[in-house]
Every structure is written in structure tokens, then in C-alpha cells.
Amino acid sequence: MVIFPDGGERYLSTELYAGKKETTVRLYNTLTNTKEFFKPIHSEKILIHSCGPTVHEVPHIGTYRRVILSDMVVKYLNFKGYEVKHVTNIIDMADRSIKGAELAGMDVKEFSERYTKVFYEDLDKLTIRHEGNYPKASENVDEMIRLVEKLVDRGYAYEKLKSVYFDISRLDDYGVLSNIDLTKVQHSHTVDQDDYEKDNPVDFTLLKRSNLAELKKGIYYKTRWGNVRPSWHLECAAISLAYLADTFDIYISGSDIVFPHCENVMAIGKAATGEKMANFWLNAELVMREGKKMSRSLENTFTMEDLEKRGYTGKEIRYFLLSSHYRKPLNFSFAALDTAGNTIRRLNNFIQRLIHASPGEGCDDVDQLIYDVKNGFSAAMDDDLNVSGALAAVFEFVKAVNPLVTEKRLSEDERDRIIGVMRKINAVIGVIDFEEEKLDEGARNLLSQREEARRSGRWEESDLLRERLFDMGVLVHDTPDGTTWTLK
RNA sequence: GGCGGCAUAGCCAAGUGGCUAAGGCAGCGGUCUGCAAAACCGUUAUUCACCGGUUCGAAUCCGGUUGCCGCCUCCA
Known part of the structure; x- marks a missing residue:
């Protein structure tokens, strides 16, 4: 000492x-x-x-x-x-x-x-x-x-x-x-x-x-x-x-x-x-x-x-409150909350896509991308909590990783490391969900019925089932690799 | 009256002296689809409230103007 x-x-x-x-x-x-x-x-x-x-x-x-x-x-x-x-x-x-x-x-x-x-x-x-x-x-x-x-x-x-x-x-x-x-204070207002x-x-x-x-x-x-x-x-x-x-x-x-x-x-x-x-x-x-x-x-x-009654979630409100710089006044509007919701959905979709990604050979760029996002995120946050800059780094990362998922180039280990870095970032921003989305049995049945209908070209029936699933909160997506789904 | 802050695209929002002004949302175009939707990809500011100055160079620095916001001692 x-x-x-x-x-x-x-x-x-x-x-x-x-x-x-x-x-x-x-x-x-x-x-x-x-x-x-x-x-x-x-x-x-x-x-x-x-x-x-x-x-x-x-x-x-x-x-x-x-x-x-x-x-x-x-x-x-x-x-x-x-x-x-x-x-x-x-x-x-x-x-x-x-x-x-x-x-x-x-x-x-x-x-x-x-x-x-x-x-x-x-x-x-x-x-x-x-x-x-x-x-x-x-x-x-x-x-x-x-x-x-x-x-x-x-x-x-x-x-x-x-x-x-x-x-x-x-x-x-x-x-x-x-x-x-x-000496220049005006007294007695309150x-x-x-x-x-x-x-x-x-x-x-x-x-x-x-x-x-x-x-x-x-x-x-x-x-x-x-x-x-x-x-x-x-x-x-x-x-x-x-x-x-x-x-x-x-x-x-x-x-x-x-x-x-x-x-x-x-x-x-x-x-x-x-x-x-x-x-x-x-x-x-x-x-x-x-x-x-x-x-x-x-x-x-x-x-x-009040906001929950209008359909907004806590995470959407959190995102709205944190996504712009804390030293600037923040104008409240429902449009801003809608934007927050859409933005979070994009991040959640990214995670769900990774969870369900089919593993591939591996890709040399992943180390660099992970380094860049960590670095970009902390460099911005270090500067008086520049959240906008930090989020920009995250979105650039999302944008760079997405094609790798589409092209099935990520190995399982790389996929897990990408999810890992997103978790670390989310420990600060706190708006992303990492749970794998699950379907209940009723929805799974409807989904397979719809597949059956589609295979036989019964489009009207298939569209009806799609609507019923939508009402249950399930969005179906027909892709070249078959039908997938996400939760609303 | 005093102190502090803000003004960047349709909306939100970074950037504070020098590569083509980040990023998100919405829009538009494309891929995919039986059709959709979702997803993904692409695209969107010769210009940063206005006027003047400094500088080789300004959204960024300086002076002024306009508009807006917060606080000024028990509301919290």
C-alpha cells in the first residue's frame, strides 16, 4: 500500500x-x-x-x-x-x-x-x-x-x-x-x-x-x-x-x-x-x-x-427508451413504438434463423465478423453510451451473417459463436429473445394438413388453413426448402 | 431575467475539421411462392434550420439570426 x-x-x-x-x-x-x-x-x-x-x-x-x-x-x-x-x-x-x-x-x-x-x-x-x-x-x-x-x-x-x-x-x-x-434566481415559483x-x-x-x-x-x-x-x-x-x-x-x-x-x-x-x-x-x-x-x-x-393495452410489449418500450442517445430529448409517439417493434422483430428473426440454420462447411469470415461487431459495439458504447452507433454495428453484423445462413455456409460451431456474441450484446440491450420458438400440437396438425392439401393442389383449403394458423399467431412461409413458420 | 440543451432524408437517428454523410423504420425494385405473407438481397440526403466568417478543406470551428425544449429551492 x-x-x-x-x-x-x-x-x-x-x-x-x-x-x-x-x-x-x-x-x-x-x-x-x-x-x-x-x-x-x-x-x-x-x-x-x-x-x-x-x-x-x-x-x-x-x-x-x-x-x-x-x-x-x-x-x-x-x-x-x-x-x-x-x-x-x-x-x-x-x-x-x-x-x-x-x-x-x-x-x-x-x-x-x-x-x-x-x-x-x-x-x-x-x-x-x-x-x-x-x-x-x-x-x-x-x-x-x-x-x-x-x-x-x-x-x-x-x-x-x-x-x-x-x-x-x-x-x-x-x-x-x-x-x-x-443572485439571479427568480424566487417563489413553486x-x-x-x-x-x-x-x-x-x-x-x-x-x-x-x-x-x-x-x-x-x-x-x-x-x-x-x-x-x-x-x-x-x-x-x-x-x-x-x-x-x-x-x-x-x-x-x-x-x-x-x-x-x-x-x-x-x-x-x-x-x-x-x-x-x-x-x-x-x-x-x-x-x-x-x-x-x-x-x-x-x-x-x-x-x-396504457401501452400494453394498446398491444406494445415491455421490450418494445425498452427499445424505444434506450435506442437513442440519453442526453437528447426523446419524443414519444406510437409510430416510434411501432418502429421499435419492427426492429426487434428483425433481430429476433435473425436469432430464429440461426437456431434453425442447416449446418454447412464453415466460413473463414466468421472470426472477423465477430471481432468487428464486438469492437464496433464497444467502441460506440465507450463513447458516452452511443447506443445508435452500437446498434449500427449490430445491424451490420446481421446483414453480413444473413447471406451465410441463406447459403448454408456456417458450421455448427460458428453458428453457436454468432448466437453467443448476440447474447453478450443482448445482456446490455435486453430486447432479443433467444428461446427457440415452439409450436403446440394443434398448430403442428394444421401445418401438416396444409402440407397435405398443398401437395394435392387444393389451394383453397390450404389458404384457409394458413388463415387459421395466422389467427393462432403462426406465420407460415413456403420456401424452396419446404414450409417454415415463425410466431407473430 | 439567469443557466443549460436541441435543429441532419417521408419518420427516427449517428457523425463534431478531410475517404462515396453510419444504422433503423417506412417506401420502392428483385429473389422465393400455386397465389400470398414472411424472410433475404438491392435501392432511397450534391447535402446537414438560416446568414456571414475562419480554413486548401466545415454538418462539424467562430460570430449572428430564427424556431423549439428543460431548469431556476420542499410537485418530484
């Missing part, structure tokens, strides 16, 4: 260490407004925090864009061979949860659990794993209160009429993340200043005193300042510090909440530990609907269920 006098920055940038510490991955850091080479803090495990959803309602697909970004970052780092610890907090005690529970005549816990369950189901549909690190705000209140005690003790927070506020004047670099100039008694209107709330109705329902936590509820910024800060470290690798959120949320979370971390909270701050852009942000208040949202 060697301790470098300057924290190692200078030494780590020398060639000797570059290979070990620095990755080939470049990410756009909101903190510096530049793409930087990602350098993990610990070589053994990368630590990532993502802002989770509020669970006062069924989340809409706009919420899921940043969730998809987090998932893709984690899966791509896994693809590169890194182990990742990823924490996503569940905001289950927001103002709206309390209001919503009251309207529904439920207690807040029961109310929140209902929507947390939907959130998890949605993650399943989007092929995002959710076992493990999804701590709930309501189960980490002790951490939050301890954190505020620390802030007050260190002089970064103050109590006023039984609420506790963060004193931003104490942090000289407040505003570095969002580039905000507090806050009724009369409700708060801050020393300075730019200070933000850490703990808010519970009101009478909340006290009656038991929605409060006893502290030395009074009976209070934690604020949103405090929740994210406390959870990321408690579950990860004083300084962790990446903080992922949405572009609409860089200010105030991320800025304030960062300020809490810096004030509490004296260290910078995260090295990289990634912010996903928004999902738009006819030129406006998709949001509850504009009443222009779609939930996963």
Missing part, C-alpha cells in the same frame, strides 16, 4: 497506472460539462446511485428513461467485466404519497406498497432486475436524522420553528453542478415563501415539521427539533451515503432535476463528509409528448399498462 501525497491524481495519470485504473469508457459528466474517461474509485467494484421513483402513483414511461439509463450503465460496465453495486432508492413518503393515501383512505405504507409493486412489475417487463439494492426512504429515516444531526453539528444546517434547513451560504462551491447563479421561515429563501428544507393532520395520523418522526418528516433531497443523500460510501463513482438522475435536487444532494454530501459525493453525475434527458415534457401535471403521460 502506497499513499501518494496528492491523493494520487498525478501518479494515476502516468502510463504505469493508466492501464489499471482508467477504463476505455468515456461518460459525459454534468459536473464538468465534458466527456471524461471513467476511472473507478475501487478496481474491484464500481459504486452507483440512481434516483428512484416516487411511488404515489403508477410511474409513467418518462420516469423510466433515467431508470433505463442506469440499467444500461450497469449492464455495459458488466459487459466490460466490472462488478457494480447499484443502489436505487424508492421515495415512498413524499407529500403526494401522504395526500394520495388520504384520498384512498389507506395508510401511507399500504398505499406506497401498492405502487412499489407496480414499479417492480414494470421493471420486470423492461428486463431490469430489481432484487437487492432498492432501499425505501421510509425504512431509512434513522440514517436521515443522523445525517441532519451531523449537518447541524457541523454548522451547515439550522432549525427554525421546528423545521430544519440547509444553510447554503456555508458551502463556497454551492451551484457547481447546475451552474446556478443564486414555493410559497410564507409557509417557510428560512433565514434565506435559497436555503432548502431537510426536515419539515409535520402539520396537525400528519401528527394525528402518526406521520412524523421524533427528533430533538420536534416532530418532522424528511425531505426528498435528504432521502437520496442519506441512502446513497449509507449504502455506498462517502464518495462513490456515479450518481444517475434526470436532467429536469439537476437543480435543485442533485445540487442539493451533492451539497448535503459535501457538508456532511467534507468529501465530494460522486465523481460522475449522469443525467438522462426527458421523454417528450408533442413538444412538451411528459409529466403528470401536463396530463400527457402513458404508463406501461
Whole structure:
């Protein structure tokens, strides 16, 4: 173990260490407004925090864009061979949860659990794993209160009429993340200043005193300042510090909440530990609907269920959300989902064709093609997750392999290696199916009846059977090698 | 008012100084088919919002114009 006098920055940038510490991955850091080479803090495990959803309602697909970004970052780092610890907090005690529970005549816990369950189901549909690190705000209140005690003790927070506020004047670099100039801020758009008694209107709330109705329902936590509820910024800060470290690798959120949320979370971390909270701050852009942000208040949202009712699948929605760059606004449309569906179908067809390919002599080009697709995919993804470029590499691969399948040139081993590399890529993009499609017996019978009819030239009967199979979801294809089929 | 971002084909979307401007979808043409469909193959931007400048060379850099979006401290 060697301790470098300057924290190692200078030494780590020398060639000797570059290979070990620095990755080939470049990410756009909101903190510096530049793409930087990602350098993990610990070589053994990368630590990532993502802002989770509020669970006062069924989340809409706009919420899921940043969730998809987090998932893709984690899966791509896994693809590169890194182990990742990823924490996503569940905001289950927001103002709206309390209001919503009251309207529904439920207690807040029961109310929140209902929507947390939907959130998890949605993650399943989007092929995002959710076992493990999804701590709930309501189960980490002790951490939050301890954190505020620390802030007050260190002089970064103050109590006023039984609420506790963060004193931003104490942090000289407040505003570095969002580039905000507090002297030019327009106040009071979303806050009724009369409700708060801050020393300075730019200070933000850490703990808010519970009101009478909340006290009656038991929605409060006893502290030395009074009976209070934690604020949103405090929740994210406390959870990321408690579950990860004083300084962790990446903080992922949405572009609409860089200010105030991320800025304030960062300020809490810096004030509490004296260290910078995260090295990289990634912010996903928004999902738009006819030129406006998709949001509850504009009443222009779609939930996963809304889209499923219209016949779209989770994977189609996933593809739609991930297939264009995360730092550009994404316009929602049904046409875009249709496109996603068609595109995925092409990839699935490719896999099914490979599964059913008749083995051949083998082909010298395969090694090169596999090398090219791996290389093209990771080169693009390395560059701040350029998914469009990465997918282009995949489609070029598909295009090059298809004729080899048609001409029956692939050996079994080559075929398996091609499927293997597609699986590896799909571990990141998560939209392709690799299961061999199977027919049930009824469909198989109809298929052979149709073959019989065709052999005897009874076209009307054969066409009727084709229609019946179509209605069952089976598409038949008459090819020179006989009849094949795929599932719709 | 402040800060940040965007504008590339019918649609979506890469590319940020130099080979013929990736890729996907849709369309069109072809192969196949009893006919279809699917699949596969081929094809689709002398031009990158507009004006000016720098340069041997600009979608890419600089200045300006227009249009659009997000955020500005407890909605999250």
C-alpha cells in the first residue's frame, strides 16, 4: 500500500497506472460539462446511485428513461467485466404519497406498497432486475436524522420553528453542478415563501415539521427539533451515503432535476463528509409528448399498462427508451413504438434463423465478423453510451451473417459463436429473445394438413388453413426448402 | 431575467475539421411462392434550420439570426 501525497491524481495519470485504473469508457459528466474517461474509485467494484421513483402513483414511461439509463450503465460496465453495486432508492413518503393515501383512505405504507409493486412489475417487463439494492426512504429515516444531526453539528444546517434547513451560504462551491447563479434566481415559483421561515429563501428544507393532520395520523418522526418528516433531497443523500460510501463513482438522475435536487444532494454530501459525493453525475434527458415534457401535471403521460393495452410489449418500450442517445430529448409517439417493434422483430428473426440454420462447411469470415461487431459495439458504447452507433454495428453484423445462413455456409460451431456474441450484446440491450420458438400440437396438425392439401393442389383449403394458423399467431412461409413458420 | 440543451432524408437517428454523410423504420425494385405473407438481397440526403466568417478543406470551428425544449429551492 502506497499513499501518494496528492491523493494520487498525478501518479494515476502516468502510463504505469493508466492501464489499471482508467477504463476505455468515456461518460459525459454534468459536473464538468465534458466527456471524461471513467476511472473507478475501487478496481474491484464500481459504486452507483440512481434516483428512484416516487411511488404515489403508477410511474409513467418518462420516469423510466433515467431508470433505463442506469440499467444500461450497469449492464455495459458488466459487459466490460466490472462488478457494480447499484443502489436505487424508492421515495415512498413524499407529500403526494401522504395526500394520495388520504384520498384512498389507506395508510401511507399500504398505499406506497401498492405502487412499489407496480414499479417492480414494470421493471420486470423492461428486463431490469430489481432484487437487492432498492432501499425505501421510509425504512431509512434513522440514517436521515443522523445525517441532519451531523449537518447541524457541523454548522451547515439550522432549525427554525421546528423545521430544519440547509444553510447554503456555508458551502463556497454551492451551484457547481447546475451552474446556478443564486443572485439571479427568480424566487417563489413553486414555493410559497410564507409557509417557510428560512433565514434565506435559497436555503432548502431537510426536515419539515409535520402539520396537525400528519401528527394525528402518526406521520412524523421524533427528533430533538420536534416532530418532522424528511425531505426528498435528504432521502437520496442519506441512502446513497449509507449504502455506498462517502464518495462513490456515479450518481444517475434526470436532467429536469439537476437543480435543485442533485445540487442539493451533492451539497448535503459535501457538508456532511467534507468529501465530494460522486465523481460522475449522469443525467438522462426527458421523454417528450408533442413538444412538451411528459409529466403528470401536463396530463400527457402513458404508463406501461396504457401501452400494453394498446398491444406494445415491455421490450418494445425498452427499445424505444434506450435506442437513442440519453442526453437528447426523446419524443414519444406510437409510430416510434411501432418502429421499435419492427426492429426487434428483425433481430429476433435473425436469432430464429440461426437456431434453425442447416449446418454447412464453415466460413473463414466468421472470426472477423465477430471481432468487428464486438469492437464496433464497444467502441460506440465507450463513447458516452452511443447506443445508435452500437446498434449500427449490430445491424451490420446481421446483414453480413444473413447471406451465410441463406447459403448454408456456417458450421455448427460458428453458428453457436454468432448466437453467443448476440447474447453478450443482448445482456446490455435486453430486447432479443433467444428461446427457440415452439409450436403446440394443434398448430403442428394444421401445418401438416396444409402440407397435405398443398401437395394435392387444393389451394383453397390450404389458404384457409394458413388463415387459421395466422389467427393462432403462426406465420407460415413456403420456401424452396419446404414450409417454415415463425410466431407473430 | 439567469443557466443549460436541441435543429441532419417521408419518420427516427449517428457523425463534431478531410475517404462515396453510419444504422433503423417506412417506401420502392428483385429473389422465393400455386397465389400470398414472411424472410433475404438491392435501392432511397450534391447535402446537414438560416446568414456571414475562419480554413486548401466545415454538418462539424467562430460570430449572428430564427424556431423549439428543460431548469431556476420542499410537485418530484
